[in-house]
Amino acid sequence: MNLNVDIHNLHLKNPVMTASGTYGYGKQYSDFYDPSLLGGIVLKGTTGQPREGNAYPRMAETPSGMLNAVGLQNIGVEAFCKEMYPTIEHLDTNIIVNVSGSSIGEYCDVAAQIDALPNVPAIELNISCPNVKKGGMGFGTNPEMAAEVVAAVRKVYGKTLIVKLTPNVTSIVEIAKAAEGAGADALSLINTVLGMAVDVKRRKPVLSTVTGGLSGPCVKPIAVRCVWQVAKAVGVPVIGLGGIATADDALEFLMAGARAVQVGTANFVNPMAPVDIVAGLARYCEENNIADINEIIGII
């Protein structure tokens, strides 16, 4: 049975990747399994300069999910290329760097530096981070700005360009079409849902930033809906994420139109989640006489 899927020029051995911000630089889970077992790994959001991120507390557990406001803490693109990349470039999987920024110039600068790394066949352009003051989600909530940043990065980046979308918009389809029109090779969705939690004992917000990004099983139905809407409206492949913790969750996204999926918050609960999902997909195909996983993609 075949689990291979293609996303533009990327060949994935199975449709399961990890989601940015939940997988570090690919090393935190290597005690548990070899990341090469996965279709791809999407690394931490990387910016032009190192970032310290937001103040603690940056996390709040909420029913069947969590809020985070990490704020793109990362070592910066230069340290990534020089120090981190050499330690992971051997991995036999699609290494995808999530590229973030607060200006079009920064996105382009980071993308161009990542373009030079031979074993990074794709970037995921993060125009959907809700936890930074400048840029981030600002680019992903307006179709003109989304098109502008995607077009600019397209000019300097020659490999597979994935654009990650936010659900915090009136019409995600409109943003998706704008990104596609500006040269995106694939779309990944959804980033976290803007949320908030209050500590009633202290009578204060739990997060230092007041609002944060909601993730986990509680956002899954929103994500499946977004994937279904976008997959119907665009021609480029869609990568689905948002609350995927089991193979059945992943199947929902595939049936709704996702060509591949990313596992995020579930990594925090079950470090084996991505490989368990790969095994579960294989089992589902076997039990249902599906010769090729592509047969079920977008059947709804």
Place this chain on the structure above:
Amino acid sequence: MKKQTTNFVIEANEVCGERCHKLVLRHPGRLPEVMAGQFVEVLVPDCSGVMLRRPISIHDCDYERNLLVLLVQRVGKGTERVTDMKVGETLNLVYPLGNGFLHTFDQLPMRPLLVGGGIGAAPLLLVARRLLMSGSRPVILIGARTEGLIPARGSFESLGVDVRYSTEDGTLGERGLVTANSAMGNDYDAILTCGPTPMMKAVAHVAMERGIACEVSLENMMACGLGACLCCVTETTEGHKCVCQEGPVFTPQTLKWL
């Protein structure tokens, strides 16, 4: 030691203080070596809406019988569910996590003071065992608001070392805070502490004033426990560090909370 995820079987579940349970867990195979001060992430099974694991210090271990012991205080839905579990049920752990106590010292201290606050005393038992193995003579000082909140007294008292108590209401040991305990006045070559942040700050302050080497173990809210999510950071002189991966044990000099 490589991190792993394992289903342990609950061998015993005893009340060992006010709202505190001692869970004795059996590894199905050979218990890997853990360092004193490391912690586990406990999966809370079938508990409506509770998603994240709960980080809990390792209180004790027995390599011959492959047992790991945790002290769990009932502070919310997750810990209530876990402490309500029965002998024979399975508990999934991700472990061993973090850097333990003593990792910042070149040489093991010979006359250390271990200061615990309430449930924060939990990891100090294994620290004391480790020190005793090397011929060091630790003094243990545990403080709490009241006697009932001092956990697992029996385990500490069976070590055969000097164990002192401070309670704010005077129900056990000396009345007052740990920093006012007469044991604080003795000569030590290290102070290791785990408990509420205000207590650790006060203890670290004493240690720094007297020029005594000190380690503190932090307990920030965590998600992954593996250094991936970057949620549990504390501010240090070198920027944000993950309490789960780069801690939980730090020297107070590197922290910005003093």
